[in-house]
Amino acid sequence: MQRIDKIITILRKNSADSSTALRYKKPFELLVATILSAQCTDERINKLTPGLFKKYKGPAAFAGANVAELEKDVRSAGFYRNKSRNIIGASQKIMKDFGGRVPENMEALLTLPGVARKTANIVLSSSFRKAEGIAVDTHVKRLSGRLSLSKANNPEKIEKDLMKIIPKKDWLDFNYLLVNHGRKICHARKPLCRECRLNHLCHSFGKMV
DNA sequence: CTCCCGATAT
DNA sequence: ATATCAGGAG
Numbered sequence: 589m590q591r592i593d594k595i596i597t598i599l600r601k602n603s604a605d606s607s608t609a610l611r612y613k614k615p616f617e618l619l620v621a622t623i624l625s626a627q628c629t630d631e632r633i634n635k636l637t638p639g640l641f642k643k644y645k646g647p648a649a650f651a652g653a654n655v656a657e658l659e660k661d662v663r664s665a666g667f668y669r670n671k672s673r674n675i676i677g678a679s680q681k682i683m684k685d686f687g688g689r690v691p692e693n694m695e696a697l698l699t700l701p702g703v704a705r706k707t708a709n710i711v712l713s714s715s716f717r718k719a720e721g722i723a724v725d726t727h728v729k730r731l732s733g734r735l736s737l738s739k740a741n742n743p744e745k746i747e748k749d750l751m752k753i754i755p756k757k758d759w760l761d762f763n764y765l766l767v768n769h770g771r772k773i774c775h776a777r778k779p780l781c782r783e784c785r786l787n788h789l790c791h792s793f794g795k796m797v
Numbered sequence: 798c799t800c801c802c803g804a805t806a807t
Numbered sequence: 808a809t810a811t812c813a814g815g816a817g
Contacts, residue, residue: 626814632804666802670815704815726813743814777811 591789595735596758598785599765609764610634615690615715616647616682622710623674623702624665636664647688650679674702694720705744710763719759722750727770728763734774734792 589597610630612618617637625633640661644650650658658672665671678700682688690711691697697708709723722728724743728750732738738749754762773780779796787793 623814627801627812628803628814629805629812632812664803666804666812667800667814668802670801674815702815706814729813776813 592737592753593755595786595789596754596762596765598789599769600761602785603765603768611637612715613641615711617641618715619678619690619700619703619707619711620650620675622707623678624662624671626667626671626702626707628666633665636662647679647682647690650675651683653679671702674700677701678703690715692716692718705747709747713760713763717760719756722747722754722759723763724750725763725767726776727767727774730776731766731770731774734779734790734796735786736791 610618610621610625611634612621620640621633621637624637643661644653644658653676655672655676658676659668662668662671662675681700682690685699686696691700692712694705694708694712697703697711698705705721706723706725709721712718712720713723724732724747729743729746732746732750737753738746740746740749750762751759769786770776773784774786781787781790781793781796784790784793
């Protein structure tokens with residue numbers, strides 16, 4: 589068994605809870621939630637999205653939203669000016685160019701304002717079960733470095749490295765497996781290496797503070 | 798490389 | 808009061 593397969597097997601075995609993941613009912617809701625989640629936690633987004641999606645029912649509603657009002661509605665997510673503009677812009681483009689549906693491929697998703705590869709990969713994998721890439725967020729970046737899965741600093745380079753070594757059947761789950769482990773054990777500042785189920789496979793074990 | 802920004806934990 | 812959290816665009 590390859591090292592990467594051992595890592596993924598162990599992570600699967602220990603990833604019972606997905607309680608911290610973004611909550612959504614439709615692809616469009618996941619898209620909006622993911623745009624909002626930039627630089628802030630999923631738990632915070634989950635607090636505001638139920639009310640948000642009750643007020644704005646879909647892309648048509650967001651496309652016609654008042655900017656100042658939407659800014660207030662998403663204020664608690666931080667970066668609320670950018671995020672409001674992006675959500676309205678993305679919604680308008682979805683209505684205009686994609687028939688009111690969230691596009692189901694990377695190239696089209698990347699044309700939406702506020703959507704780069706991380707957000708596109710989350711929507712593709714979680715909502716459409718399509719593996720065009722691997723979502724690299726701060727957790728994937730950090731853990732990939734510690735586990736020596738990639739030496740790169742740039743998220744896009746990290747993603748390319750991961751796509752070479754992660755079996756494609758695991759692409760859909762890889763992001764949340766690392767995110768869960770990052771949140772529970774492999775913290776940015778004080779990782780709990782002693783209780784980490786991966787420590788015997790980790791090149792950073794013993795090197796952390 | 799700089800700007801965009803609030804909530805929660807300590 | 809201060810640290811921590813954790814993407815995208817120009």
